[in-house]
Amino acid sequence: MKDKIMILGGANLHCKLVEAAHQMEKETIVVDNVKNSPAKLISDYSYDIDVKDVDRLADICRNQNIKAVLSAYLDFCQPYYQKLCSLLNCPCFGTDEQFKIFTDKELFKKKCLEYGVNTIKGYTEKELQSLDVVEYPIYIKPSISQGSKGQCVCYNKEEALRAINGAKMISKNGKVIIEKYMAKKHIIQVTYLVLDGIPKLIRTADQINGSDKYGMQHIAIAGISPSKYTNLFLKKVNHKIKNMIKHIGIKNSPVFMQGFVDEDDFYFFDPGLRFPGTEASRIFKNVMNIDLMQAMIEFSFSGKILSLQNVIDEDTVYLKNYIILNLFPFIKKGKIKSISPIDNLLKINGVEYVTYRHKVGDVVDDTKDVNQRIAEINILGTTKEKINNTIKDVYDILQVLDVKGNNMILDRFILK
Template identity: 25%
Template structure:
């Protein structure tokens, strides 16, 4: 594998989403330049250069590419900025890991589900509904249903509806979060555990990198339909490999995907135990999987994608041979701490956790004085932090989770507890 030292990478987006891109690129000897409309941000603070320019201004960015002798363009797990990167790379003649057609097939939830049906990959059943709310369509619906935009991310615009009145209201709300002004209404699968599969494409072959189970924050009230804890590998990994994985591999070969990282998200129907996919991301996941696969298998998909952006090969045959969806027998946990609405007045226990635990990764999104607004509840912006660690089994995982939850305390300016809900570790039992 060729050295990246001296290569020049333009990173779109100066915030936390691009922080790990800059950090990983710099560690590999890459000269990083971050562009964003905002003057400051986590990624801008650690880059060699920071430029204030909108990431949608392709003409201005193209001039930067030329003037700064840029070798490649990339960003973090932001679909907005990745689409800008795709356009910029096409305009400037730089490499990008996907075509516009592939991007469109994967980023639109409805189109993705059509693709799944074509290749016999199970996906969540849906209903035909338009904003005219025709009686002939509405009378076919069996409640409850899930309503969501076809092209949003971070759990925005998603609602669970129990009746017609709620459906119509949620549909109109979901339209606000859809650029394409399209909404999906599908069967609501009432299970507090979701499933995700992460892949690498290398020279046209598709490799299952890892699968995980994701436990919802609020399994009873279902007020926060976001991840509380993710467990790697999934308990369903063996079953998935034997029953679904081959069709997924054929599907992505079928759309001509050659190199890159991507993931698929699914629900597990408690009625039949079946995995039903509902959306995907043709990108690295926001969960930063490399922090888990790196220490366990030596696979760093973040670094691989940076290589690809800089015109190098994704990886070597030796590296790809290390892919092991079972993590060499280890169990990895990603714990998120969700918050209630309010202004953060005090934070305690974080330093104690960092000192006493051997963590894979710790990301904190908020600090004292930051406000959690009602609009953030039920989205990924509700999380205070994400903590990752490795264990040998579920009992050790439960002990560590309980220690973290009992140690970290967050209060608002009125000294009231701001932690939305603690994770019940009994849910981890096999």
């Protein structure tokens, strides 16, 4: 009889976990409240149960002898993953307190400052009442949320008060973060894999946002690895973050952090006890021979990650001199009538993997957030010129038509 693993969250990002479990001859059970979500369609079994209902999920695990639970790429699922693991006494990335630190942006900022890791200058709601204290523009966002929802730039007190009310409605704990607006600053993402309490930097990425023209200047249209700031990061802040992770007590887990680069220093604002929400792990497997997905399955059953102990080193972050580009094309509002077949895109030289975020029949609104992404397209190359040639071919072939026959692609991107 095969060992069984329950995977929380059936979004596209978790398909690779189901695939990895099958390769390791494990039986998969995917759960969320979305009927026929992508990972469910390839799983052995599935349940249409909200991941918040951890007591019910725990009963299913006990009754069906499910010994492992996992969520590795979906921010929303992470707190419930920890609670379910706690109920079942099975391996988990962290404790309740550790997950709170890497989910609640306010707690994260306090922990960063404790270990000398810079964060963005912030304000309290009380300080907002004083025009002498607050330096506009400011950025307001929910303390706990996903997908850039509820975030807003404010240029005066009146706008700020409206934004606070909106952000509180979205924030899971009803709290908001009020920060200096880091206009036009570069964003860096860093990912660690902690093995037996030792944090190992495996990836850096520069986030490239959409254009002001379409109001997408706060949403990533692409991410490129390695970051052009990798050497500076290693010199100035890597040791501080590693020290923080060690003292928080993380033993075996991915750790994701996002920050701004300003005047040769780094200011962090967004964390996660997970991998970033992309398909870059697939390229790691193909190019680096580092199977992060199977490592997560291994950990879920054993509580250890032995398979990567002697695989990840200080050069891993440089990706063997390859460039990885994650491209997230935006689409306009409308109802989708047709989408180019994935196979057409996979034939393009340099395209490694494609996953669509929407399907024919979906109605997309002008939300100016990640909901307007039509796809994630993973591109691999050795030079920017080769990457740009692939991007051009992608935009030439990718068509998303609305019911009136108009191409819904919103913004074209090229590496500069």
